[in-house]
Amino acid sequence: MKKESDKDGSFWAFALINGRLAEFDFEISRGEFYMSYGHCYVKRSEYKTKKEQTWIDKDTEKYRFTYRSKQYRKVGEKKLITTKRFRISKRKEMISLEELKRKWKI
Numbered sequence: 001m002k003k004e005s006d007k008d009g010s011f012w013a014f015a016l017i018n019g020r021l022a023e024f025d026f027e028i029s030r031g032e033f034y035m036s037y038g039h040c041y042v043k044r045s046e047y048k049t050k051k052e053q054t055w056i057d058k059d060t061e062k063y064r065f066t067y068r069s070k071q072y073r074k075v076g077e078k079k080l081i082t083t084k085r086f087r088i089s090k091r092k093e094m095i096s097l098e099e100l101k102r103k104w105k106i
Contacts, residue, residue: 016075021044024038
């Protein structure tokens with residue numbers, strides 16, 4: 001049987017990062033796993049429903065990372081996880097909200 005691969009897109013999940021519970025965003029593009037926006041540490045007590053608790057249990061078994069010097073690694077591996085950074089182009093001049101409203105005549 002052929003195993004179904006994860007669909008491409010942007011997702012979030014729970015993980016153990018440096019031994020602490022955290023939420024993190026990731027992206028799957030062409031079957032490759034990329035860290036995207038980063039992570040934030042959370043407390044398990046913030047999530048009260050049974051559904052959220054099962055998400056935490058399932059995700060923390062699957063995702064365990066170390067974070068050091070702005071780089072992620074899976075626990076026990078030396079290979080770095082590639083990170084996608086979203087950058088705003090500085091070539092184009094930014095437009096203010098008031099100018100945008102005038103342009104669209106709102």
